[in-house]
Amino acid sequence: MLSVEMCWGQAGIFTFGQAALFGLGGYTVGLITKNSSITDIGVLLLMAIVIGAVAGLIIGIFLFSGKRVGELYVVLVTLAISYIFERLANSWTVLGSGNGIPGIPSPTLFGMEIKSIIGLFILAFTVFALILFICIFLVNSQFGLTMNAVRDDEERAEFFGYKRSRIQIVVFVFAAVLASIGGALFAVTESFVSSSMTGLGLSTTIVLWVVLGGRGTFFGPLIALAVLQAVNTKMQEVLPSLWPILVGLLLVLAMIFLPKGLMSLPATIRESLRKKSSV
16 A cells, blocks of 8 residues: 555556565565575565565666656556466466465564464554655655655656656655565465465555545555455455445545545535535
8 A cells, every 4th residue: 555655646656566566575475485494574574675676676667767658558567567467376386376375484583483463463563654654754855855746747847857767766666665565564474375465456456545545645545444444344245246346436436526535535524614604
């Protein structure tokens, strides 16, 4: 979620490829832990950072170096990347094919194994809180202003001397690292990775969180995530075949009637009440 928000919300890079990078981090950690004795969470996260940065740099250079590309081009290419990665994960035996990689060992910290649910939750929450702090710091820095300038008006940003392609590549690499770290944490906390965490379904869901919560904010997508996850399990039990359609319909309605997301709802209500009172 933070990965998509940094790309789309802050830099205007509309991407559907973050699930592939999420899965890349998860599969990397799964393969390392299953084929070696490495379980130290620091080493595993470092591996995820490296693989995410390399993948993000390759994709970023392909997408943004050279001439200016449109939003549709980025969407189509990142959609293709997610689709390709999902198909590879489903077919390659080294990645477990359709069975994924089960039985990933529990992570260790300073030689101590983290096996309890509470311990794994604290680990995931601590890493998430640290990353959220870094994202907020970056957004409120001079670089954050530069990202927003490229998002709002690429030509004007270049007129003032900012290299659009360089900024977009840096942001995409950073977002790829975030997604890869998320996949690594998922792998060690769930002890399992599969192709379902790499494809279009997850990519669409993450974008939905940002759209519903409010693009350009960090806490809006978190609220949307909490709301959707609260009803997701129950709705899948009650309407298993219709729920994906309802999610898509919800996305369309949100983009039409609440384009700035849930974070804009209080301001929208206040504006509506102000207009009624002035009539």
